[in-house]
Amino acid sequence: MKIRISTQKQSLLVKNQFIESEVFLLPNVIERQEDILKLISKLDISPTLYKNAEEKYKVLADFLEDCGISADIYPQGSFAFGTVVRPSTDNKNANYDLDFICQLHLTRDEIAPSVLRQKIEDALRSSDRYGGKLTKWNECFTIEYADINGVSFSVDIVPAVEEAEIKKNELKRLSNLPYLINTSIAIPRENGNRNYSWITNNPKGYKSWFDSINAPFLSYGSAERRAVLFENNRALFNSVDDIPSNLDRSSMQRVIQIMKYHRDNYYQMLPRKDKDEIKPISAIITTLVAEISKNAPASFDVFELLKYVLDKLEIYSKQQTIAFTEFRRNYVNYTAITRENGKWLIQNPANPMDNLADKWNQNSDIPKIFFKWLSACQNDLIQSMKLDDQQFYVQMSNAFGSDVITRNWGHKYTISKPKPINPTSVAKPYKAL
Numbered sequence: 001m002k003i004r005i006s007t008q009k010q011s012l013l014v015k016n017q018f019i020e021s022e023v024f025l026l027p028n029v030i031e032r033q034e035d036i037l038k039l040i041s042k043l044d045i046s047p048t049l050y051k052n053a054e055e056k057y058k059v060l061a062d063f064l065e066d067c068g069i070s071a072d073i074y075p076q077g078s079f080a081f082g083t084v085v086r087p088s089t090d091n092k093n094a095n096y097d098l099d100f101i102c103q104l105h106l107t108r109d110e111i112a113p114s115v116l117r118q119k120i121e122d123a124l125r126s127s128d129r130y131g132g133k134l135t136k137w138n139e140c141f142t143i144e145y146a147d148i149n150g151v152s153f154s155v156d157i158v159p160a161v162e163e164a165e166i167k168k169n170e171l172k173r174l175s176n177l178p179y180l181i182n183t184s185i186a187i188p189r190e191n192g193n194r195n196y197s198w199i200t201n202n203p204k205g206y207k208s209w210f211d212s213i214n215a216p217f218l219s220y221g222s223a224e225r226r227a228v229l230f231e232n233n234r235a236l237f238n239s240v241d242d243i244p245s246n247l248d249r250s251s252m253q254r255v256i257q258i259m260k261y262h263r264d265n266y267y268q269m270l271p272r273k274d275k276d277e278i279k280p281i282s283a284i285i286t287t288l289v290a291e292i293s294k295n296a297p298a299s300f301d302v303f304e305l306l307k308y309v310l311d312k313l314e315i316y317s318k319q320q321t322i323a324f325t326e327f328r329r330n331y332v333n334y335t336a337i338t339r340e341n342g343k344w345l346i347q348n349p350a351n352p353m354d355n356l357a358d359k360w361n362q363n364s365d366i367p368k369i370f371f372k373w374l375s376a377c378q379n380d381l382i383q384s385m386k387l388d389d390q391q392f393y394v395q396m397s398n399a400f401g402s403d404v405i406t407r408n409w410g411h412k413y414t415i416s417k418p419k420p421i422n423p424t425s426v427a428k429p430y431k432a433l
Contacts, residue, residue, distance in 0.1 A: 029385045032392065033303050036381075039400065039408045040257050043086040045079070045096060047233045047247055049151060053079070056145065056155065057100050063130075064102070067123040071104045076158070076203035078282060081210055082246055083256040085264075086151075096153035099140075101160050101203055103185055108164040113188030113196035120159045138190045139199070160185040163200055171200070174352035180205035184351070205350030213290045216298035217250035217305075225249065252293050254302045255309060259285050259377060265401050266373050277359075278366045280373075284346055284356050288313065291336040291349075303382070310378045317371040389413040 045053070061073040077099040078084045086096060102120060104111070124130045124141060135142040140156045163184035172178040183204035189197050225248055230240045237243050249257075260282055267279040292312045296305055312334070319327050319339040327334070338345045343361050348354035360367045380399035384392055393413035397405045 032385060035409060035412075036258070036396070037254065037302060039404065040085070040254060040261065041249075042408065043261060043404075044249070044257065045084040045086075046151075047229070047236050047243075049096065049153065050244070050247060051236070053096075053098055053153065053155070060102075060130075060143075060155075060157070063127060064120075064123055067126070069104065069119065069123055071102050073100050073102050073157075074204070075099065076101050076207075078260075078286075080203065080207050081214075081256070081286060082249060082253045083260065083282070083286060085257045085261045096151065097156065098153060099156045099158065101185065102157050103160045103162070106161045108161050108167070108186040108198060111161060113186075113198055114194070116159050116161060117188045117190065117196065120157070124157075139187055158187055160187045160201070162186070163202075167200060171352060176352070177209065177349055180209055180350045183208070200351060200353065202348075202350040206348065209349045210286070210290055213294050214250055214252050217252040217293070217300075218245075218248060220250070220298045222248060251300055251302045251305045252289065255293075255306045256286055256289050258302070258306060258381065259289065262377055262380065262399055263373060265399065266376055270369070278363065278369060280366075280370055281356065283348070287346060287349065287356060288336055307382050310374060310382065313371075313374050314378070317374065320367065320371065 057073050057075070061071065064071050064073075074080070075098065079098045079100075084096060084098070104116065104119075106116075121134075121136065121141065124134050124143075130143055133144045135144070137156075140158045142154050142156050144154045145152070163186045167186075168181050168184050171181045171184060175181055180202065184200055184202040185204075186198045187201050189199050191197055226240050226243055229243050229247060230237055233243075263280060263285065267275050272278070289309050292309045293305060296308050300308060315331060315334060316337045318331075319337065324338065324340045327339075336346065337357070344357040344367055345355055346357040348356055357367070360370075376399075380395055384395040384399075387395060390413065393405070393409075393411075396409075396413075
């Protein structure tokens with residue numbers, strides 16, 4: 001006896017077979033994501049280098065103390081946030097550049113900026129250890145250190161004193177987070193021709209803000225991550241408890257690292273002479289990821305959080321084409337990036353007078369390319385998971401640099417090495433910027 005199957009049921013069966021076939025052919029997304037995370041972890045500062053850098057700035061503090069300079073030396077930027085990424089893309093000889101504040105136990109009212117600068121410079125140049133390695137910049141002194149296990153690094157020393165109370169009170173009146181302001185510092189800047197001025201900064205306040213957002217992400221899954229760290233570094237640590245908390249990486253920290261490294265490669269490929277000037281500073285990426293992550297579940301893994309952040313940033317990009325009043329009406333809670341009266345603003349949460357997007361208002365190409373870069377992140381790091389192995393390999397070579405991918409993955413996802421990417425002819429959104 002023949003059984004007739006209705007046209008509707010036949011269609012449903014075909015559809016189900018197609019879905020089953022499509023699922024069966026889906027690439028191993030989890031394996032790909034794990035490979036990307038392994039790549040980023042190798043570009044992170046190693047536990048050995050971390051301990052070495054920490055020891056060096058403590059030795060420097062002792063040296064200054066011997067010179068009669070009472071100061072606290074503490075990290076700022078990526079070293080403080082746990083978001084260090086080895087710079088450059090296909091340059092395996094690139095070094096780590098770590099930033100430290102050298103804060104004297106004085107206030108801005110007690111010393112002139114020129115005197116503070118000279119005091120630190122004279123002390124450093126008097127040393128056989130530091131004098132020959134010193135480079136002077138407008139706001140800091142760079143000390144170059146010898147390679148450690150084939151990796152070189154430098155330390156930027158930023159002289160500072162406590163900010164004046166009158167300035168702190170002004171900042172508190174302007175700030176949405178006035179409790180962060182008390183740790184504000186004043187940094188001497190050399191403007192040329194022996195002309196100096198003070199600039200306000202607040203790395204401790206910023207770190208306090210960052211850590212409060214990162215805390216739930218850092219707590220979630222910490223035991224498992226620290227166990228892996230211990231297994232990989234038994235020669236350095238006697239137990240899991242010996243591992244410094246600053247070596248653990250939450251999903252939020254990994255998202256920042258992935259985006260920073262992708263940024264480096266993306267902007268390096270741009271066919272523009274000013275690509276280094278228009279590249280978004282790390283403070284912008286760190287601030288936006290943290291601000292957006294405040295509303296994300298702490299249980300999000302790295303790629304869930306990355307997608308969450310990129311989706312929100314895509315909404316912010318609408319400000320390029322619609323009026324600020326309309327944007328605010330439609331997206332009332334989206335305040336991390338604003339464009340009121342045509343002026344872009346990404347406010348430093350620890351310094352209300354610091355607009356991180358100040359350059360955006362001087363060059364209209366900067367925000368335009370910034371949002372195109374974010375589209376490239378979405379394409380390379382999220383959408384690429386749907387591609388077949390060969391396409392995925394090429395996409396990752398595009399995203400992180402072909403040399404980095406080959407060194408880390410070999411030809412795992414391809415039977416033949418992809419052709420080097422030509423930045424003048426790569427697929428959108430890298431093209432025609």
